[in-house]
Amino acid sequence: MGERIRGRKGVALRRARLEAEPxxxxxxAEGVTRRSTVPDHIIPLAQxxxxxxxxxxxxxxxxxxQVTREEFGYRERPEFGADGWPVPPGGGRKSFGRRGGNRR
Ligand SMILES: [Zn+2]
Structure with a gap:
């Protein structure tokens, strides 16, 4: 309301959105309760x-x-084992917790 300082307004807006959807x-949607930390644009501003x-x-x-990666068309590239078959990274798609761990 009448805020003019852009930087601070952005921070306040971010906080307000996180408070609105904590x-x-x-x-x-998966039945898990976890705190939100990032207000995400459903349709990216770039789009x-x-x-x-x-x-x-x-x-x-x-x-x-995860959604950022999907929005930008990133796919994790399968690694190939010595026998020429792709190796699933970390043994499947459940490895959410590992940030940047798949890079070589
Ligand atoms: Zn989540």
Missing amino acids: LCRMCK GGEDVDENIRCLCEEHHD
Whole structure:
């Protein structure tokens, strides 16, 4: 309300959005209760999304990482074993907790 300081307004907005949705939406969809830490744009600004509350969902860091990677078309590249077959990274898709651990 009448705020003019952009930087601070951004921080306040971020905080307000996290307070409005304190639990990660994607975790909740899976029946998991986890604190959200990142307000995420449902439609990325880079793809024409607007910076409005309707376009915001709050996510935990892991889910935010995951959707960001998917939005930017990143796929984890399978590694190939000595026999020429792809090796699943970390033995499957459950390794959310490992940040940047798959890089060689
Ligand atoms: Zn989550």
